[in-house]
Amino acid sequence: MADYDVIVIGAGHNGLVTAAYLAKAGRRVLVLEGRDRVGGAAVTEEVFPGFRFSACADGSGYLCREVQRDLRPAVEILSSDPVVFSPQPDGSSLTIWRDPAKTATEIARFSALDAERYPAFVELLGKIAAVVGGLARVEPPDIPEVGLRDLLGLRPLAGPVRRLGRKHVNDLLRVLPMPVADLLDEWFESDVVKGAIAANGVRDLTWGPKESGTAYALLYNWALSEPGCFRSTGVVKGGIGALSEALADSARSFGAEIRTGSKVLGIATEQGRAIGVRVAEDGTLRAPVIVSNADPRTTFFELLDPYDLSAKVVRHVRNIKYRGSAARVLLALSDLPEFTALAGEDPTGRLRGPIQIAPTLTYLQRAYDHVKYGEYAQHPYLDVLIPTLLDPDLAPEERHVMSITAKYAPYHLRNGDWNAKREEFGDIVVDTLAEYAPKIKEAILHRRVLTPPDLESAYGLPEGNPSHGEMTLDQFFHMRPIPGFAQYRSPVAGLYLCGAGCHPGGGVTGIPGHNAARAILAD
Numbered sequence: 115m116a117d118y119d120v121i122v123i124g125a126g127h128n129g130l131v132t133a134a135y136l137a138k139a140g141r142r143v144l145v146l147e148g149r150d151r152v153g154g155a156a157v158t159e160e161v162f163p164g165f166r167f168s169a170c171a172d173g174s175g176y177l178c179r180e181v182q183r184d185l186r187p188a189v190e191i192l193s194s195d196p197v198v199f200s201p202q203p204d205g206s207s208l209t210i211w212r213d214p215a216k217t218a219t220e221i222a223r224f225s226a227l228d229a230e231r232y233p234a235f236v237e238l239l240g241k242i243a244a245v246v247g248g249l250a251r252v253e254p255p256d257i258p259e260v261g262l263r264d265l266l267g268l269r270p271l272a273g274p275v276r277r278l279g280r281k282h283v284n285d286l287l288r289v290l291p292m293p294v295a296d297l298l299d300e301w302f303e304s305d306v307v308k309g310a311i312a313a314n315g316v317r318d319l320t321w322g323p324k325e326s327g328t329a330y331a332l333l334y335n336w337a338l339s340e341p342g343c344f345r346s347t348g349v350v351k352g353g354i355g356a357l358s359e360a361l362a363d364s365a366r367s368f369g370a371e372i373r374t375g376s377k378v379l380g381i382a383t384e385q386g387r388a389i390g391v392r393v394a395e396d397g398t399l400r401a402p403v404i405v406s407n408a409d410p411r412t413t414f415f416e417l418l419d420p421y422d423l424s425a426k427v428v429r430h431v432r433n434i435k436y437r438g439s440a441a442r443v444l445l446a447l448s449d450l451p452e453f454t455a456l457a458g459e460d461p462t463g464r465l466r467g468p469i470q471i472a473p474t475l476t477y478l479q480r481a482y483d484h485v486k487y488g489e490y491a492q493h494p495y496l497d498v499l500i501p502t503l504l505d506p507d508l509a510p511e512e513r514h515v516m517s518i519t520a521k522y523a524p525y526h527l528r529n530g531d532w533n534a535k536r537e538e539f540g541d542i543v544v545d546t547l548a549e550y551a552p553k554i555k556e557a558i559l560h561r562r563v564l565t566p567p568d569l570e571s572a573y574g575l576p577e578g579n580p581s582h583g584e585m586t587l588d589q590f591f592h593m594r595p596i597p598g599f600a601q602y603r604s605p606v607a608g609l610y611l612c613g614a615g616c617h618p619g620g621g622v623t624g625i626p627g628h629n630a631a632r633a634i635l636a637d
């Protein structure tokens with residue numbers, strides 16, 4: 115006799131989304147989370163007394179509209195305009211606003227030609243991104259065994275492709291595999307303009323902007339962002355963990371049970387079929403459907419007995435590339451940093467959104483060059499947010515929190531290990547920031563540096579990769595997480611995957627969780 119209809123391993127936001135949909139459909143659902151709180155990499159933590167951080171993911175803007183509509187997580191999203199503030203070493207800056215015409219005025223200071231082209235770029239790439247958004251919602255076909263069900267599953271693509279128009283289908287097919295640098299070279303002449311946009315093609319990848327597939331990464335970010343924006347700008351009031359808590363509340367409201375501090379030790383199988391999970395406190399809990407929110411390598415190699423898998427599947431799983439390449443630096447600040455580029459103006463307007471220390475495309479490429487040789491960048495690309503400008507309650511009065519995702523910082527260092535290099539890299543990050551905001555060092559009250567191995571050990575992200583496997587073209591769509599099993603189903607009957615390692619990939623989107631629930635209910 116089964117204890118539940120469905121057991122979900124992991125209460126990352128995707129596990130919670132799957133659990134909520136299945137409970138809403140009337141299934142008896144249990145969620146088991148190994149950490150002491152829900153959310154996985156989407157958590158708010160009081161890292162220093164009185165200072166609360168979105169410890170990994172910051173942005174809220176990617177949560178898909180289907181999840182918002184169906185599960186109604188009770189959160190307040192605080193949106194910002196600008197989309198990007200990109201200070202320059204010479205004291206100038208470029209700001210990208212939501213309004214392309216307003217942005218064009220900014221761009222004109224760097225290139226009149228680029229200013230003229232920017233609105234057309236946003237219009238065409240926005241349409242192509244909408245197709246990528248449709249693709250994200252599709253259940254990837256089972257190539258080469260494509261059947262009627264696969265074709266019907268492609269329906270979410272129809273609208274965006276129609277809107278793109280026949281004339282631009284060729285643009286879509288051409289742009290997807292391109293290096294983002296080549297794409298931007300075709301449109302713009304200013305290295306500054308190219309840098310501000312290209313950063314969003316490399317943020318979640320190990321690659322530099324001249325590598326294939328980085329244009330797709332830009333379009334993926336674009337597809338999930340607010341209309342007209344190539345990256346998400348909002349934060350959740352209370353930090354991103356408030357969203358995970360709200361998703362957990364939603365799942366509970368439909369009847370799901372959620373246990374934290376309950377690590378699953380293994381998936382029990384009988385005759386090649388998943389029949390339950392092993393937990394320290396209760397032995398084996400039984401359910402005919404097991405859903406794993408853990409990444410594919412953990413699911414197949416740690417939770418399953420490899421004898422349940424064919425040699426081919428084992429080889430495919432072993433070949434998944436993870437390759438985390440960013441560190442996270444969390445700063446508690448006594449004052450708002452003074453950026454040279456904002457001297458004489460109220461800084462709060464431009465600092466409310468993402469601040470990108472990626473002044474040019476050339477800078478990004480040079481930062482990436484280090485990774486090729488197993489080193490971290492000496493002048494990293496920094497993706498900086500000051501959430502307290504939108505949500506002052508995250509810190510004591512008049513104090514601020516600043517969170518930085520710092521690239522490039524490879525998981526494997528050629529010389530030395532991260533335990534010895536952690537603070538050295540933290541110094542490089544702060545020194546880099548100080549080139550644009552010279553007094554920042556005096557304002558730092560506390561600092562925590564999370565290297566890729568720290569992200570692995572603290573949040574269970576193998577190699578510190580934010581997406582449970584890199585989002586490169588060879589690990590995309592029908593090949594994600596592995597060829598032949600991209601439809602949220604696994605080689606073991608009754609076992610499904612629902613996390614970021616599945617199509618379409620990482621980010622706090624809820625899409626893998628949503629698509630997995632759809633596949634489970636269809637079965």
Ligand SMILES: Cc1cc2nc3c(=O)[nH]c(=O)nc-3n(C[C@H](O)[C@H](O)[C@H](O)COP(=O)(O)OP(=O)(O)OC[C@H]3O[C@@H](n4cnc5c(N)ncnc54)[C@H](O)[C@@H]3O)c2cc1C
Nearest residue numbers: 124126127128148154155171172173378580614620621622
């Ligand atoms: C530094 C960094 C910055 C990021 N910035 C952003 C951003 O700004 N915007 C954005 O949208 N995304 C961002 N991301 C990516 C985003 O956080 C992830 O892609 C997303 O949270 C993955 O969600 P998930 O639910 O699929 O997996 P996870 O969040 O990894 O959840 C998996 C859960 O499963 C649990 N689990 C695993 N094994 C077991 C077990 N055996 N038993 C019980 N529980 C188990 C884990 O503890 C975890 O809670 C960032 C990530 C990082 C690391």
